Amino acid sequence: MPTDDSGLPAESWRWTEQTWRGHVDALRAGRRLVPDRWPGDARVAVALSFDSDHETIPLRDGETSPGRLAQGEYGARVGAARILDLLARHRVPATFFMPAVSALIHPEEARAYTADGHELAVHGWIHERNTLLGRDDEKELTARALDTLETLTGRRPVGIRTPSWDFSDSTLDIMLELGFAYDSSLMADDEPYEIVATGRPTGLVEIPVDWIRDDAPYFTMDRYGSVRPHSRPRDVLEIWADEFDAAYRDGGVFQLTLHPHVIGHRSRLVALSGLLDHIAAHPGVWFATHAQLADSARAVLAGPTTSRSVPHAPEHTP
Ligand SMILES: [Zn+2]
Numbered sequence: 001m002p003t004d005d006s007g008l009p010a011e012s013w014r015w016t017e018q019t020w021r022g023h024v025d026a027l028r029a030g031r032r033l034v035p036d037r038w039p040g041d042a043r044v045a046v047a048l049s050f051d052s053d054h055e056t057i058p059l060r061d062g063e064t065s066p067g068r069l070a071q072g073e074y075g076a077r078v079g080a081a082r083i084l085d086l087l088a089r090h091r092v093p094a095t096f097f098m099p100a101v102s103a104l105i106h107p108e109e110a111r112a113y114t115a116d117g118h119e120l121a122v123h124g125w126i127h128e129r130n131t132l133l134g135r136d137d138e139k140e141l142t143a144r145a146l147d148t149l150e151t152l153t154g155r156r157p158v159g160i161r162t163p164s165w166d167f168s169d170s171t172l173d174i175m176l177e178l179g180f181a182y183d184s185s186l187m188a189d190d191e192p193y194e195i196v197a198t199g200r201p202t203g204l205v206e207i208p209v210d211w212i213r214d215d216a217p218y219f220t221m222d223r224y225g226s227v228r229p230h231s232r233p234r235d236v237l238e239i240w241a242d243e244f245d246a247a248y249r250d251g252g253v254f255q256l257t258l259h260p261h262v263i264g265h266r267s268r269l270v271a272l273s274g275l276l277d278h279i280a281a282h283p284g285v286w287f288a289t290h291a292q293l294a295d296s297a298r299a300v301l302a303g304p305t306t307s308r309s310v311p312h313a314p315e316h317t318p
Helices: 017-025 056-060 066-090 100-105 107-115 135-153 171-177 233-250 266-280 290-302
Strands: 028-032 044-051 095-098 119-122 193-197 200-206 253-258 285-287
Touching: 028 200, 044 066, 044 233, 044 290, 056 066, 056 100, 066 107, 066 266, 095 100, 095 107, 100 107, 100 135, 107 119, 107 135, 119 135, 119 290, 135 171, 171 200, 200 290, 233 253, 233 266, 253 266
Parallel strands: 044 095, 044 253, 044 285, 095 119
Antiparallel strands: 028 193, 193 200
């Protein structure tokens, strides 16, 4: 519950300017990190990601019934292999964000990602809701996830996507303490940016996500809930192609977040396959892992400020 300056609960309309401005300024988007040209003189950067959550979504909520777990198992048993085949056919790299428990259940899959030249990155321990954890628990689980992926694959991940696509009061400090090069959980821009904490540039690169460029909102359902948001995969392909086309025009980044247990179904893979065909018809596309994209973004941070590396308009006049 929101509190006023004295720590008492308060309606937000009673907050002082110091309070609401403090919440807003706690974590902001800083410099936009877009180089004049992408590596290889490309016009657009494409960063595909797959969150290999599998069984950890129900496990996170303590749901252990075979029916729920089987839905996640499909992602590992069927979806991931189909995705790896498709990426190999198009010869494009991707980043797989994998909860450590998912990687421990499917160690060969985790190793297959890196063996195929893709990036494996941190996505929590058991897809925990990091915003509900105390600082010590959040740090311990994140560190354990990092160590687990390194032990399984021999490579220490450099990136993280928080399972809840959100930050607790401690998340940023934990990322900096554990030495992550980038995060990919926030939504303040279409393009990569530097995270700024209470006015202080942190050096941490954010590769933003968005629900628009995610398969889950279009395709998942809750059996006992009233929502049936089934979209036609070909309609979703059109949305993603529009997102790519605009990124291409802007010379920016097209980033996508998919889940093997969601997109890996036969009729839905049509959307991903069609999208890759659409992108392949364009010259000057740089397919990058999120880590490669973060490196390119960080190089902008080290250089002079250009018109492409600042937001279009000032945030506000103090
Ligand atoms: Zn996830």
